[in-house]
Amino acid sequence: MLSREDNELLTRTGPDAPMGQLLRRYWIPALISDELPRPDCTPVKVKLLGEELLAFRNTNGDVGLVDEFCPHRKVSLYFGRNEECGIRCVYHGWKFDVSGQCVDMPSEPPESSFKEKVKIKSYPCRERGGVVWTYMGPPELMPELPELEWALVPDSHRYTSRRIQECNYFQAIEGGLDSSHISFLHRNAGGQGFMGTKAFDKSQAPSYLTQDTAPKFEIEKVDYGMMVGAKRNADPGNLYWRITQFVMPFYTMIPPFEHSPRGAHAWVPMDDEHVYTWNINWNPLRALTDEERDILKQGRGIHMELIPGTLRTVQNKDNDYLIDREAQASGKSFTGIKGIGAQDSAVQETQGAIADRSVERLGTSDAAIIAARRIMLNAVKNLQQGIAPPAIDAKSHNVRSASLILPEGVAFQIGAKEKLVTQPGDFIDVESTEQSDVV
Amino acid sequence: MLSREDNELLTRTGPDAPMGQLLRRYWIPALISDELPRPDCTPVKVKLLGEELLAFRNTNGDVGLVDEFCPHRKVSLYFGRNEECGIRCVYHGWKFDVSGQCVDMPSEPPESSFKEKVKIKSYPCRERGGVVWTYMGPPELMPELPELEWALVPDSHRYTSRRIQECNYFQAIEGGLDSSHISFLHRNAGGQGFMGTKAFDKSQAPSYLTQDTAPKFEIEKVDYGMMVGAKRNADPGNLYWRITQFVMPFYTMIPPFEHSPRGAHAWVPMDDEHVYTWNINWNPLRALTDEERDILKQGRGIHMELIPGTLRTVQNKDNDYLIDREAQASGKSFTGIKGIGAQDSAVQETQGAIADRSVERLGTSDAAIIAARRIMLNAVKNLQQGIAPPAIDAKSHNVRSASLILPEGVAFQIGAKEKLVTQPGDFIDVESTEQSDVV
């Protein structure tokens, strides 16, 4: 439970909100590089932290992220012409480069110096790992790009999607950190398996997850956020651990199921009532096969099928996520809702546009989300006191989730030590591994 | 005309509103029993007096009506699993019985006593007359179930439907009490007849209704609400009476047209801008024939065709109730709108989500609605003074509407005396009567 004040503090991300100011200290995934596939291609509207922006790739291939509206008469630049290193408003031909500078103002006399004085809001962009990243904070405080493993592997090793979810970003983060719910919500996930592979169903993990539905949590706060170790009974004398990270400010790492590709999320606030849910699968050791990639493109695993031309999902709140009540009743599916992503959306979105945390009843299994809230609230309150945010160091993001069996009495920090950091060279030496058994 | 204050008092039904508190002292029709056709079937969302609730039928066949949202993290239980005497949240498996008690909390350690402390809002339910009734008021003040005739006849004798109408409940009640409008709005009701039968068109009533369009009203306030006698000129020396009751807090009785089945409505506030319109036809003396039942199922008479899977009507505000302007212009239909129900919706909904009674121009023909408002406002103001509500006694609901011809000078209370109460045994002795001539 949070007070209403803390709930507001946690969930409001606009330019004037304290949390908005905290989030603006980090690089933010703005869009997938492939959404701007060519120089001078169609621009893309992007709303970040409540700000309406426009992304475009210029003639040189550079990406600009600028105010969606022309400063002259406030017309949307979305209808603009993307030409010769600038986006040109179609109303009076004013043109802006990726820095936001007005570089052509043909409606004014040639001798006019007005255009030099006109510059629109623009945020610096960089591309890494198939993502256009942007930084919306004070320029003098801009950190290095975060070294998340999935952003560092070759493009061939990774598949990324994003979608709009109709709720505040933080209840989505909470879902990503909540190991407890996978014993229920994703139990028997409709034959789809986790990560789009059959590995989940074939591995031993599910039986541990089903047999011990009350994992105990061990939380370790770390520089970049926290590690959550969720332990369940395995064979006598052994514990099955699922270890996930919350990496500030909005990344979560999914513990793997044996040979399946790795998975992670980024939960990027669009505005306070919508979140861009980023879904990434990657194999650090080898390229994804065409078959794996095809399956993920279909919206399997943590991905979802989108309504063409939009980031809205085919299964959504308005159609009850296409729940199949017969499959639910027969037990063929625990929820009757097909797919991990839709299952998560169903619970996260029905919590309300902004979940009211002043009326919850939390249990011991909520230890991770309680800790995550505290970390975010501490960081935002600290920033209000002038204390710099955590996890600004690019290296701090280079962590891995893990799942493994350890003897009772062995701390996960010790027993899983090597698994919890990226092994140097892992994703450079494309070492052959057993290929995951794709559904 | 009402002051704005009284209009608010009359129309606001939430938990904190005085009218909300009055309405919570009565049993309320929540849903049709057949909407929960089997033990452990799909639950149904029900919004009553502004409260979002979930109805489910458990393994024993008992109906629970509980808070729609799991207390743990406020996820909708609508997606829950209805299994082994409880509804189980799919997020973390918490399970609640029909009393709202948490009976399973598998995400917490087995030794935890947390679940005993967790109980959600639940309202007692009873089934009678094919209806699930609920009581949302103080438990110690719960009355007996109301003995409305339609709820006491065998199921074979009755057909019930409900639909959502996009307006406040009280303007719908006013429509139900307004004898005057049937001379206009329902004149030549598109060949459908009243109650789905041809009786209306064949009886003498229509000519009285058409020839005398300015009925005079006699109102008698009674324990349970009021009786409205609307008299029109019939043959010389005789008056055609249509006598209807307003039974507190939201029932109206439709005076019959000769051999047609009887009809009644309940107008149950969903929230302040939507009402569940309940429509009931029954024959106290015999079972409805298959033919009658088939016709009513098609949405004839006071019933309406619904968009499948919803309680929204096919004819609705967004499509102008599918008005046929040619039929209207030719006089084939007075309104051009097909069906009694759609005609009523058209006028009641265009009054606005909540009719503004401070700007009306009422005439003598509005005597019944003026009286009904006064009765409701008196009851709510009395309750604020601690005076118990009227019509709490179950027996008080056991009344009948009537239509008949009486000599001038005979008071309807005398002349129709025997017709205005249920005759004991009527609906037990299935006495044969002339079968209504179904369209």
Added chain:
Amino acid sequence: MLSREDNELLTRTGPDAPMGQLLRRYWIPALISDELPRPDCTPVKVKLLGEELLAFRNTNGDVGLVDEFCPHRKVSLYFGRNEECGIRCVYHGWKFDVSGQCVDMPSEPPESSFKEKVKIKSYPCRERGGVVWTYMGPPELMPELPELEWALVPDSHRYTSRRIQECNYFQAIEGGLDSSHISFLHRNAGGQGFMGTKAFDKSQAPSYLTQDTAPKFEIEKVDYGMMVGAKRNADPGNLYWRITQFVMPFYTMIPPFEHSPRGAHAWVPMDDEHVYTWNINWNPLRALTDEERDILKQGRGIHMELIPGTLRTVQNKDNDYLIDREAQASGKSFTGIKGIGAQDSAVQETQGAIADRSVERLGTSDAAIIAARRIMLNAVKNLQQGIAPPAIDAKSHNVRSASLILPEGVAFQIGAKEKLVTQPGDFIDVESTEQSDVV
């Protein structure tokens, strides 16, 4: 740039707003006469300056414009029966004539005098030029109908359409006065030409418009509003002038392109976030040919295709005006949006429901819109001081736009003098002219 206060003053048009009071001093185009094609035909909802009204043509052919809602119980008269010189509410049969007087009240006793006391809001209507005009101001201050040229030519010479645009009326007016934007927004207007003819593409004008994209403006304030002369470089020693008028309170005149029919707009506030965009083409000298009329009916030139049964355009904000990004990228179309009307809607609507003029960056090319705002604000502030509005005199509207080439140094007021007023007899002597070359 305007202060927020002046922006409010400029854009709010309801009954209590100062601008609403100014606009109510003029005759207003309410609907096209053909929208009420026959006596006793289906009525039409019209919302003007925020007031919900109903237009109907009675048995005598007269048009009434009355409150949409019956005063009795506030039901929409839109569903009413239009019969025998009045619109009859279908709820209780109350009937109103075009003056708003209740002329039948059959739900009350025949001896009642109630109906004489009941009169609803009604605005006087007159028909001229294929338009139903209404006057919503104080009766004693009603002026003569404005003598706009397009309203005075024979019906055969004119084609009129109207549509709903999703923005405040004044940003649409600004678009109509903004000569600068046609060098961009309408450049290479997708092969459609201006006014639905090929004239634009064939005339010399486009090359002037394309070669000199920074017109200089000369504004002359006049009794009826203002004249805007926009001059561009033509051949050496010559200037290409486009001269348009802003005729109070919401008319703009499009300078012609050679032999094309003339064009004009009226921008009539529906409410503060929607405007009825009226589009008129006419030839003062001869009837439009069937071919011209057919093309305009298809939604070419300044007209647009409507969704059948509505005034909403097929190309609209929700579908990005059906922008063709390939046509835009290839330069086949400057915007990729087909049609002058849709191009204008795209820029005017994306300025927001009510453009925020406190955050603009205006240049010298915005001289006309700056002047128009000042004229409107002066008029409204003067009216608040009791000073009568300008352009009330019917004769003051009888002006013409022009486009022509003048030697440098010749003032447009002198050089174009004869072209800027209607020539007496022009549209009476149907003198043969070269027929415009229709696309």
